[in-house]
Amino acid sequence: MGKNDGVLTDEDVSTYLSNLGQSASGLEFVYQFLSVHDQNLKDVSILCNYIYLQRLELPHNNIKDLSCVSHMPDLIVLDASHNQITDFFGFRPPKNLKEVNLSHNQMSVMTNLSEYSSLGILKLDYNCFSEINGLERCAALTHLSLAHNKISRISGLDALPLKDLCLRGNQIEKIENMDTLRALQVLDLSLNRISSLLGLQNLCLLSSVNLESNQISEIKDSSYIQELFLLRELNLLRNPIEGQPDYRLAVIFLLQHLTILDEVNISAEEKVSAINKYDSPMEVVAARDHMTHMVYQLMQTQVIYDSTLPSLDTPYPMLVLTGPQACGKRELAHKLCQDLNQFFAYGACHTTRGPYFGEEDGSDYYFVTEADFQNMIHMGQFIQTMQYQGHWYGLSRAAIENAARQGLACCLHMELEGVVRMKNTYFKPRYVLLLPTDKEWYAGRLMARALYTHPQIDVAVNRVDTYTRVNRERPGFFDSVIPCDDLVEAYKTLRKVLMEYLGEEELDGGHQINTAIPDYISTGLQRKYFVDVALHAPVTRLEADFTSPIATETDPDHVQPQLSSQKTSVELASIHRLQQRVREALIGRSPGAYPQPLNRFPQTAPSSLPSGIQQDPAFLIPMMPRASHAPKHDPSESSSFDDSRASSGLSIPSSAGAFSETAGPTGCSDVELLNLSALGNSLDTLKDHVDSGHTPDRLHPGSERLSPAASVRPGSNAKPILPPIPSGRKTPGSSPRP
Template sequence: MGDEQQVPQTPAVPQTCADRLSTSNEEQIEKMKKDGVLTEEQVASCLSNLGHSATGLQHVYQFLSIPGRHLSNISILSNYVYLQKLEIPHNNIKDLSCVSHMPYLIILDASHNEISDFFGFQPPKNLKEVNLSHNRMVLMKDLSAYCSLSKLKLDYNSFSQIRGLGRCTGLTHLSLAHNKLSHISGLNNLPLKELCLRGNQITKIENMETLRSLHVVDLSFNKIQSLSGLQDLILLGSVNLERNLISDIKEASHLHSLYLLRELNLLKNPVQDQPDCRLALIFLLQHLSGLDQQKVTAEEKVSSVNRYDPPLEVVAARDHMTHMVYQLMQPQVLYDSTLPSLDSPYPMLVLTGPQACGKRELAHKLCLDFTDFFSYGACHTTRDPYFGEENGSDYHFVTEEVFQNMIHMGQFIQTMQYGGHWYGLSREAVEAVAREGLACCVHMELEGVFSLKNSYFEPRYVLLIPTDQERYCLRLRRRALYTQPQVEAALGRVHLYARVSREHPGFFDDVIRCDDPAEAYTSLKQVVRQYLGLHQAGGDHKQSSSSTPDTSTELSREEVPAKERSRPPSSPAEAGLPSSPGPAPEPSEAGVCRTYLSKVQAQLTPLKTPAELSSLQRRQQLVREALKGRSPEAYTQLFKRSAQTAPSLLTSQSQDPARSPSRIPPQNQPEDSSDESRASSALSIPSSTGASSKTAGPAGGSELGSEPHVEPLDTTSLEHTLETLQDQVETSHTPDAPRPASGLLSPAVTPSSGRPGSNARPVLPPIPPGRKSPSPSPTTLPDLGPRP
């Protein structure tokens, strides 16, 4: 055996004390980490925001954030006295006593831990924001010592009662979502701006009326059935009530007075199952900008108003369209009495005003005093008659079914709903008055006035309005027909009438106070006399006209051309003679009947510029030449339909040289003849013929009977020329020639040619023989005309 080679062995180096200490520290640190103990190395790596200490003598780190480290012991933080913000969420911490050594702490976030002791530390005097959500706390303690606390978040704990916050005078944000609260309490007089009680077991909104500064409320995922309790929170801007038990849309009325409310969430409530829920909520809360997490558009707001409480204009437009459609569905009938013409509409007088203002009584009395001019038109209604009312005299009382059938048959001119009942003015009611040759006097509410203004009728509207509230209330109560809510509603209607009159100047032709019935009727009678051109005393007509200048007469002389003022009376009616059998009128009465038109025409006739008058004269001349066959062929073609009646009329007129169209009427006729020559209707619009009968142009042109050079007429004016001359041809007279007595047509006579509504047919039938009033021609009946 040989010698074995031996490997030398390295001698072992002895381990120093420092090495042993380092190894033990590392092992200890690892063990501490495993046990959830916070170490200095972890703290050092998580510190931030270097700044001055509270004393200003040294630099310190102010923020510490250690989330999700599975920490359970953070006692080492007792040495970090200068911390201002501490964030330790998502750990296993149970003890926060170290916070007692942080007097400068402002923000504390210890959410998602295992803390069971509510505020288990001495209060830092500057602590403002605390988040202790997702912990295991059950009972709230008194927080009076935390006077600087402004934001407290305690979500996902097990609190069953709110307490201990009474002296937190700086608390503005409080969140107790997903706890076990069954009622709201302990929040009296807190300056809260945001309150979140989401996901509890609350059944009623209560004890919140003192939270006057509240802006945002989250009560979602509870069991609330009513919104009552929020109506006093005037600064409220957002309400979240998702997944509750609200089932009635009317509950939104509790929020109607919250004018700053902009966001409302009612998703997944039973109320969402109702039809048009969104539009109804938008209508009740017009100031919303967001509903159910969706933006509220302007179109939705307009649609909601038009659906549930449309303006009077919209209601009237719908009412008018409804009646027009139903009328077109029925066999068409032309009503001779009320059919509108170019000269003047059918005369009507409408008295309107709030409930129980006396308009019905005044209408009856007016028709009794002016029997020669007016007759009462009874409306239809579905309400029961009051004591003393007669069917057919005051109203036509019908059932709801009959009223609806009349609507579907197109029998109404206008309808409206008031006080849960239907009211409507039928066409037959107006026709019955018109067939007697009288103007119709009716009364209606404001909604009916808006509807009637959409029709072709152009009445005079007189507003009767009470100005003494106490007197008006006493009148309502004396009738013993209205409850207290109805009385209050009637008072509100007075303000509605006043607002419409104030915001729509000219909407009513006259406004009369009706506090005293006698004074109201005196004023109404005076207004009607002015409409009709009557004087207060018929026998003093000449005296009053000579002593006091009449403004309307002066206006009429300025506006009516000189030829029209000076031409002689062209018909028995204009001359004051009766046109039908019957006793002759008294001279004073006949004079009154002949003069009231000129005054009203002076008020209604708009002033024309010299250029307009010249153009109108030129077109009149050209069309008259066309009717005589002396103008271009285009004008002859326009009036080819009426040409068959023109030659005979012109021939008959030319037989009398004094009445020849080419002859100039004497210039020295008395000016009073203008009152007689224009008495075609009581309050009608002056015809285009009378307004255009001046013969001399602005440059001193020739008379109407001459033959001037024919200027080509632009085709754009042909339609206007046709409308101007048709009434002249169809009324069987030329513009300059006076109207013969044979031109008076009886209702049974139908002209050989013409169109419905033209002057070939009378605007109103003649007054039947035997009346006490003068027997005028068909065109000398009262016409209230359009508003000035």
């Protein structure tokens, strides 16, 4: 070949011909392929005689003229890369030419290729093109490569059916004019000057994007391709974005459909970590929040709280009203605590937002600065916290203790996130969902308050569907659901449900009578008892009129439930009894056994309480039984034991029947009526006990602990009855905690 000074001869051609087959017309057999690599060819004009060629490969030569291709009407593939060609397509177009590779040549201007209707693959890498043009009518062009040219702007590609586009190593600064490339699947824009991903958002079929070595610096730019759900590979190596904190997890979170990032496979662990870091499920956030508060609480001095009950099986009773923002849950909570102040006390949460018109500090919320709020977190003062619309909300331990100290159940209101957090604590509230069923009414209510922007209103309205979905997909997550489109009717329904489970009956005019506890002892015991608000009965509406209006958000006169500081006779007896035990300890006497049995036998609440509460060993103090079933007093019982009951003002539950010598064959004694007649002589009785060497808690000699017999009643397998709230702990003159 060298002796001909780079001129291709027939002898040379015969050496490189291959693939004998039929010609395009099918009338004769011809050689279809010619491939001459790296032979320093300069003149290939001899190929004008080889008109039947279908594939011509002449790479790595010194060819400048390809006019011979004009004589090859059946040519399909042309490879003339790594030559010295300067004339762009300097030949007449073969009608079936499908693939052309003219990379590594010296072409600088693209001409019109509208006559190349069959052209599907065009490679023009490493030339001197500065502009893309002439391709508008290439209706079959699916692969185009113009890598390492001098192109500074993407243009001339309108409506092309491109699937693979490579513009690597150019001078492009912005992604533009690509909205019409709807079939594009693979895009290579590496080694350019691109600083933003804007311009890719409409390329719905993209599966691979290479942006290596550009100037992308913001993670938020990934949001432009967040809706490209077929995108699987993304390369952002050697971009300033790599210096961002947690860059990889942030991109994986924004583009959760990716499988390869920066040429490294994305693991399932990385995807889970990204979601937990940037958009944790409510359960994960709640668990993390609970862990944080528990750690901070354990760092503080440990004390026994008023809400602590004698057993883990008897949690402190609470009621939580939940629902979307401004659905009326706060007004209903205030109204409920105002009307049923013998059972409920309002628990005000802390918040970092400012007060709305009519809200009072300490009555509706405790309004604090963010610095004070964070300090309270570090001091372990919160049970749970959450952030909503940029503001912090938190339920403090003091809010619960203020209610527990009064012997009342704490009534709260909170958003869904707060409910999920409360379910991680050891408190076991009953949750009532107040749900708007008319979104237009709900949106109008939000607008009428003139406190929220339109985006905030849209978010609040959309959260109605979130509450509905949680209630549908997680049965039992809420104990009851009440429509709140009409707050008057919602309150009637809420009150109806609560009164039924508190053993109360409504009279005309909204007043109630106590059917579960006799009138002459109801005052002393209602402060100590909160029957479990199971809230699983069918929701019905009250027929009675709603006589007192519900306090609105702008009403400054919220009435908080307050109890009299005057002690009842039961509480005074309990205090005297405690003082007696202290005196005995000081003179060296060992304390007697605590009269309440430690082993409780779980019982369940009936689906609806009867007109009078039946005997139930789950109560720490038995209710007054019906007159027809009144237990008989056993005169054989020791006087010391009688005095013990008299001093405390309480009778022993049926499970304590083992302490009596007259236990029946089943081991259960009759439950005695509450004896209030002895309360007036409680101090004298205590003195007699000290003189006789007996303590009020000392058991009768020879008594044995026997298993109680649980009374069977309808609905006993529904929900456990919560025990009474321990009372009588606060000393006279004590003030509520702040």
